[in-house]
Amino acid sequence: xxxxxxxxxxxxxxxxxxxxxxxxxxxxxxxxxxxxxxxxxxxxxxxxxxxxxxxxxxxxxxxxxxxxxxxxxxxxxxxxxxxxxxxxxxxxxxxxxxxxxxxxxxxxxxxxxxxxxxxxxxxxxxxxxxxxxxxxxxxxxxxxxxxxxxxxxxxxxxxxxxxxxxxxxxxxxxxxxxxxxxxxxxxxxxxxxxxxxxxxxxxxxxxxxxxxxxxxxxxxxxxxxxxxxxxxxxxxxxxxxxxxxxxxxxxxxxxxxxxxxxxxxxxxxxxxxxxxxxxxxxxxxxxxxxxxxxxxxxxxxxxxxxxxxxxxxxxxxxxxxxxxxxxxxxxxxxxxxxxxxxxxxxxxxxxxxxxxxxxxx
Numbered sequence: 001x002x003x004x005x006x007x008x009x010x011x012x013x014x015x016x017x018x019x020x021x022x023x024x025x026x027x028x029x030x031x032x033x034x035x036x037x038x039x040x041x042x043x044x045x046x047x048x049x050x051x052x053x054x055x056x057x058x059x060x061x062x063x064x065x066x067x068x069x070x071x072x073x074x075x076x077x078x079x080x081x082x083x084x085x086x087x088x089x090x091x092x093x094x095x096x097x098x099x100x101x102x103x104x105x106x107x108x109x110x111x112x113x114x115x116x117x118x119x120x121x122x123x124x125x126x127x128x129x130x131x132x133x134x135x136x137x138x139x140x141x142x143x144x145x146x147x148x149x150x151x152x153x154x155x156x157x158x159x160x161x162x163x164x165x166x167x168x169x170x171x172x173x174x175x176x177x178x179x180x181x182x183x184x185x186x187x188x189x190x191x192x193x194x195x196x197x198x199x200x201x202x203x204x205x206x207x208x209x210x211x212x213x214x215x216x217x218x219x220x221x222x223x224x225x226x227x228x229x230x231x232x233x234x235x236x237x238x239x240x241x242x243x244x245x246x247x248x249x250x251x252x253x254x255x256x257x258x259x260x261x262x263x264x265x266x267x268x269x270x271x272x273x274x275x276x277x278x279x280x281x282x283x284x285x286x287x288x289x290x291x292x293x294x295x296x297x298x299x300x301x302x303x304x305x306x307x308x309x310x311x312x313x314x315x316x317x318x319x320x321x322x323x324x325x326x327x328x329x330x331x332x333x334x335x336x337x338x339x340x341x342x343x344x345x346x347x348x349x350x351x352x353x354x355x356x357x358x359x360x361x
Contacts, residue, residue, distance in 0.1 A: 005295040008303035010265055015307060016203040018314075019217050021240040026216040028236050030246055030339040031066040031124040032317070033116060034325065034332050035083030036107030038062055038141060042282040044102075044291060045254035045320070047270040054274060055283030060255075060320035061332075062141055064113060065248060066124040067134070067236065069214055076131040077124075079113070080234060080248055081319065084144040086112040091140065091176050099140070101277050111333035113145050120335050132156060133183075134221070136250030136319065137231040138165060140175050147182040154185040156194045158223060161230030162186065174228070189213075189221045189232065204235065205314075206307035224305075226298025227251045227291065233305070235314075238340045246339050247316040252305050253298070254291055256321050256356055259305045263354035268306065271298065315348045323350075326357040 187194030197215030275287025
């Protein structure tokens with residue numbers, strides 16, 4: 001971790017107003033899926049003060065989303081991220097052993113995708129109704145079940161993902177090679193076959209590179225570097241008159257305390273700098289690892305997320321934002337809909353007051 005890496009003032013960022021909707025149909029419907037829980041064996045998400053605190057386990061949910069869009073009279077459904085496998089052994093012995101050293105999981109078979117889709121009532125999507133899969137990034141808790149989906153479903157990732165995966169030896173790939181090679185088509189946003197109706201990269205809000213996937217401003221896929229190559233977020237317009245948005249934040253950071261601007265941006269926590277087990281027993285050293293390959297870039301992307309959250313009509317949700325399960329009252333293997341009414345339902349009011357309930361797992 002660079003000694004010079006630190007939070008960026010979100011108000012220092014250029015901000016381009018989000019283009020207003022031109023049609024009441026220029027929206028997507030969202031369904032949030034709770035795919036299980038992951039417990040890091042030591043603090044890895046948000047920085048704590050003492051070594052003893054850093055040695056405590058840290059828990060978070062694993063979220064995925066169904067993004068539904070009506071296009072020219074037909075319904076298209078995309079999965080944004082795929083959660084994690086229900087058993088590390090599905091990754092093979094080497095990766096399973098490495099994963100078990102770092103974390104434990106609580107993912108019932110019924111909550112693992114794609115099974116979760118058919119266990120919900122009514123199912124927001126099923127594998128045979130999916131138009132495609134969009135990955136925020138290629139990490140196991142976001143792409144862990146890719147090989148259990150039909151190979152015919154196209155996969156869309158952020159720019160830089162394929163070069164990262166292709167250049168990494170199989171034994172060091174972030175997800176097993178047979179998982180990554182399973183789909184018949186993997187494209188990056190903007191590639192032929194992965195353009196949607198987008199025509200080019202543009203600036204939207206605090207993000208410098210956004211791709212208007214449906215061509216009507218209902219879904220912007222936006223580059224958010226720092227966590228890993230190809231990491232992206234998604235800005236989803238969920239209502240018009242007035243326009244409101246949900247920003248799917250992926251792993252831009254791993255705790256609400258790191259990005260939320262409430263009560264003040266200055267009060268944001270740092271990302272955790274933790275000790276890998278190879279550096280010694282938990283609590284014996286501060287450690288040098290973080291969850292991000294480029295910490296300085298990560299802090300820039302976090303500032304962009306913070307700046308978007310400062311907009312009254314934008315609600316950000318991280319892939320592991322545990323407070324949300326308490327605020328919205330849903331658990332493992334369940335879904336949460338109604339995002340088109342998040343603002344009138346007051347789902348962001350607690351965040352705006354600086355209230356962050358402790359998730360009860």
